Amino acid sequence: MNWFQRLSKTGRMEKELDAELRFHFETQVADKVQAGFTEAEARRATRLEFGGIEQVKEDCRESRGTLWLASIAQDLRFGARILARSPGFSATAIVVLAMGIGVCTLAFSLYNIAALQPLPVRDPATLVRIQRRSPANINPGVPYASIAYYRDNAKSFSAVMATMGGTPLVLNQDEKRVSATFVSSNYFSELGATAATGRLFTAPRDNAASAPVCVLSFRLWQRKFDGDPSIVGKSIRLGGKPATVIGVAAETFASLGADDPDLWLPLLQHTYFVEGSKPLADPKFEGLIGMWGRLAPGVSRASAEQEMLALTNQLRKIYPTVIWDHEYIVITPGAHFLSFEGAPPVLPLVGLLVFLILAIACANLGGLLLARGAGREREIQLRFDLGARKMRVFRQLLTENLLLGFLGSIAALPLSYGVLRLVLVYSNAPSWMSALPDWRVCLFVTAMGFVAAVLFGLLPTVQTIYRKKDRSLWHQFVVCVQVGASCVLLILAGLLVRATLHTLYTDPGFGYEQVLAIDPGMAGHGFTSAQAQDYLERLQNRLRAVPGVTFVSIAWSPPLVNKTVSFTTIDVAGHRIMIYPNWVSPEFFQTMQIPLLRGRTFHEGEKNAVILSQSLARKRWPGEDPIGKQWEKSNDVVIGVVGNTRAMELNNTDATEMYYPPVAKDSSSMTVLVRAAGDPNTLTPAIKAIAGSIDTSLYPTITPLTAGFRKSVSRVEQIATIVSLLGSIAIFLAVVGLLGLVSYAVARRTKEIAIRRAFGANHTEIFSSVLRRFAWPVLIGLIAGVATTVALAQILRRMLYGISGLDPISYISAIAILLAILAAAALLPVRRAFRFDIARILHIE
């Protein structure tokens, strides 16, 4: 009989044990009667000899070895009854825990979906991402020529796939563009993907020479074609080029690399869809081609990297200019939505914030348990009087805590599930992502409940067991943790809210509202510099003639909608200055309404001239006139100074700008900027018509700068919202906790307060006598909180959009709000003490 059988037969075992001992007892009595005792005497004597029959039973149970299990079951039953008896306490504890654990679980679930769960693809373990690295460069992409070489020569991989994103394409005549990803023809089959209808790409069929085809995403199929199955075989126009729809990917298909495009095109047909492009033939093609592989059976990532290093060195002989010095290949697991390898420190930051919430919730639980322990002193005393051992009572109380933790975890699951679903829907997550908790989330949530119950239930329980009257140290610790953690969250929320407001209401230094950016996308179409220059010239001239257009200019990096950012640094007197360079035509400053403060702007076709922003001029030559000075070690002379802008990064006020005249070789990467006299959107049709008449192969992207502005602000807004939400949860929990603690303190001192009142103490004296002992912990909590936030703010700096991480307004207002709320929470129970009838209290005691 194993322990499980024994446990499951507890009832029968108990009966047998009873029968066995009763038999012994009766036989002994019978023997004594035979020896001449009367029946009553025999029974009495036997009972004395026997000692406690229940004690014997208990020892038998213990020696049977299933006692701990049986008694845990008993503890659980008892614990459940105790919890049910005080539903108010239980509900509070469970809600408090559920919120703390829920927030943690939500954060973990998101991390789990993004980084832990493998994508729903065939054999995710062997799928890898292949990237180039060198000591000086990080590039997630690999030139196609290299991919082809690796594919043909590497023995570590059973298959190699390539993916390439691109600029969104015009679908038929729609206003809204669709995102497309070019993929190698083995992409779908290697991922084990199925089609919702039609077929997917297959390697031999869909190649450069075959008819142009595309595969739709399930989402686009539903949105654009109402899920019509007859779409298969029909022709659509993508960027003006006809292509046949051959099928629709399944709804749950997971694209690689956090990519969720509207449709897929064969990479081999790239040149057809993007006229003039040559990503496959040109080893120097700068577009981003992602490389993926399937490890051959038995090959580890490390050994594959070894082989790739050798191949890279071979490759250097073929393309000496393409391969970097000391280039090597890194191979990382590929079947995850995101890889947090080398991620910014946001992850630990989020982890910390979330942990703070859990800490507050747990501290709360600790406080609640402590207050309750005080209320149960008589019950526990009674148990000790009845002979219960310390360990036994301790275990009972701990079981109750674990039960609470477990119930908190159970309540946290639907909470985090619900919020996660909202988050996924709201963020347009790919449809294979499910909010349903998997085993990792379940394990996490259980562990959190356990940790919460054990860590924060332990100390109050020990205090209850040892019947310590003085619980103030633990109280003070709880208050300290709560105040400190709430403080961090509130200040951060304040900083982020201020940053959002700052971004929204501070002049960025240029007028963006009436400007349109026109990106012809010439680079992708293989335009030469001369062709591009000619195109830009014609486009600008035609645009200037459009009524309602006031200024037209070109810029390498259009503010707010720039796709690439370049920066450089110089050192002046030991200080590093960060500079965003831009290459612009003379009218740029009028187009963007950037004021000319000194000197002049460029002349048409001028060379060797630079214009500095005021901040750069001041930092480079403090107190001097920069006009006419030579810029660093170049032939460029400073000809003018313009106003500061926050054009490249709204969130970086340290940055400075400098402007060069356009360079011919970059012409194909230039963007045209148009300032309108009125609403810029009314110009869009005219601009499209003009662009179409100049070159039919291009489909310029026209974006109002306001859209770029909104986009960069919305990111800060989102973060501010999330942190504010966390802050509110923290405050709520802290208030509940403090209310409980002060109520408890008041309840324990009701008599003292009554006596003081009887002797004529005024309210202020009583307030201060009750609350005095909370003053120090609150102060220490505040100091710890502020110190933590100052450290955290350094990480956040770039998110803070020009607000200092030490912004006094955020700090002071957060502390003020926190103190006000805490004071209110503390005064409430004390005020109640004033309404007590003094005479009655003194009588009762």
Place this chain on the structure above:
Amino acid sequence: METPPKFDLPQGTLDLLILRVVALGPIHGYAIAQRIQMISKEALQIQQGSLYPALHRLENKNFLVAEWGPTETGREAKFYRLTAKGLTQLKIETESWERLTDVVATILKHPLGEPS
């Protein structure tokens, strides 16, 4: 009635005695206590509080198995029987007990004040 001198059994000795008594044939708890008392000429009185936990412990270790059956008076009682494993255990424990008592006796018989 004069009570015979009682002494505490060394740890583990009770288990050995029980195994020895049960080795004679299936027997219930009360009879085990009686028989030990009888064989020891009333020198050992086994308390129920030690007997039953010991029996359950031995049963748990699979040295004993128990079955319910009628006694000579016709009452249902729990009879313990030695298993093969229990028999081996009995041999091992008897041997080690004898060695122990030999050693203890040797030391105790050694003349005082004459270091060897």
